Amino acid sequence: xxxxxxxxxxxxxxxxxxxxxxxxxxxxxxxxxxxxxxxxxxxxxxxxxxxxxxxxxxxxxxxxxxxxxxxxxxxxxxxxxxxxxxxxxxxxxxxxxxxxxxxxxxxxxxxxxxxxxxxxxxxxxxxxxxxxxxxxxxxxxxxxxxxxxxxxxxxxxxxxxxxxxxxxxxxxxxxxxxxxxxxxxxxxxxxxxxxxxxxxxxxxxxxxxxxxxxxxxxxxxxxxxxxxxxxxxxxxxxxxxxxxxxxxxxxxxxxxxxxxxxxxxxxxxxxxxxxxxxxxxxxxxxxxxxxxxxxxxxxxxxxxxxxxxxxxxxxxxxxxxxxxxx
Numbered sequence: 001x002x003x004x005x006x007x008x009x010x011x012x013x014x015x016x017x018x019x020x021x022x023x024x025x026x027x028x029x030x031x032x033x034x035x036x037x038x039x040x041x042x043x044x045x046x047x048x049x050x051x052x053x054x055x056x057x058x059x060x061x062x063x064x065x066x067x068x069x070x071x072x073x074x075x076x077x078x079x080x081x082x083x084x085x086x087x088x089x090x091x092x093x094x095x096x097x098x099x100x101x102x103x104x105x106x107x108x109x110x111x112x113x114x115x116x117x118x119x120x121x122x123x124x125x126x127x128x129x130x131x132x133x134x135x136x137x138x139x140x141x142x143x144x145x146x147x148x149x150x151x152x153x154x155x156x157x158x159x160x161x162x163x164x165x166x167x168x169x170x171x172x173x174x175x176x177x178x179x180x181x182x183x184x185x186x187x188x189x190x191x192x193x194x195x196x197x198x199x200x201x202x203x204x205x206x207x208x209x210x211x212x213x214x215x216x217x218x219x220x221x222x223x224x225x226x227x228x229x230x231x232x233x234x235x236x237x238x239x240x241x242x243x244x245x246x247x248x249x250x251x252x253x254x255x256x257x258x259x260x261x262x263x264x265x266x267x268x269x270x271x272x273x274x275x276x277x278x279x280x281x282x283x284x285x286x287x288x289x290x291x292x293x294x295x296x297x298x299x300x301x302x303x304x305x306x307x308x309x310x311x312x313x314x315x316x317x318x319x320x321x322x323x324x325x326x
Contacts, residue, residue, distance in 0.1 A: 037093035039078025161190030209292030
């Protein structure tokens with residue numbers, strides 16, 4: 001009996017020692033599928049990029065990553081959903097330019113706060129916009145547009161995919177830098193705005209590179225200037241606004257991975273490592289560069305600094321332009 005008692009105590013000791021290890025093994029992250037929230041509709045640029053990145057990260061993390069589109073309200077619905085999810089690493093999402101840096105000032109009554117309710121993981125990409133006009137337009141340079149706008153204040157028109165997006169805000173920055181006044185014509189989507197520009201129904205538009213470049217190369221649009229500091233390899237003939245004397249007109253539309261505030265740092269770091277690895281993939285890099293974008297990456301702190309800087313910049317621009325949601 002004594003031997004049995006000693007053996008039982010030995011087994012209990014071994015079990016006690018192994019319990020933390022077994023518990024740790026069972027809770028190793030990730031041990032189940034991850035939901036990836038996209039705050040825009042299926043088929044758009046944010047959706048496409050999210051799927052490309054999620055596929056690569058899934059292979060690295062060895063767990064499925066399931067895309068869940070939650071569009072609406074300029075990205076606010078999906079972003080709010082991310083902010084209110086359980087902060088355990090199993091709900092992540094794409095944080096974009098407008099809902100992360102613009103909408104807090106624009107709407108004023110968001111049900112989430114980008115700074116206090118969300119944590120940045122990594123920047124995925126950023127890219128400039130290009131100011132384009134109809135190929136039959138008489139405007140060939142920035143000075144042509146500025147001179148015409150000053151001669152006829154409030155007459156020239158620019159289109160956008162909606163209130164508060166990078167299309168409109170680029171034009172707003174342009175007006176503030178040059179002292180001109182134009183009329184904003186918002187559409188339900190960027191493609192609808194571009195279609196009307198090509199039809200000659202509006203004067204100009206600041207468009208995303210991936211959308212504008214094919215039409216520029218097909219001579220359906222005339223490029224005037226680009227919103228990055230330097231020229232783009234895709235449009236080497238097109239000057240930047242900085243080159244033509246307007247250095248404050250720098251707009252880079254961006255997006256990156258975010259998680260609910262309170263997500264443990266080791267999980268954020270693991271997601272950051274996986275995303276950085278995914279961004280090294282040759283296919284991903286080729287797609288991004290072919291669309292005129294700059295490949296992201298870096299630390300959560302790097303992405304946080306970008307969001308903070310962009311929030312301050314666009315808060316000031318929205319207030320100065322007295323931009324209001326419809």
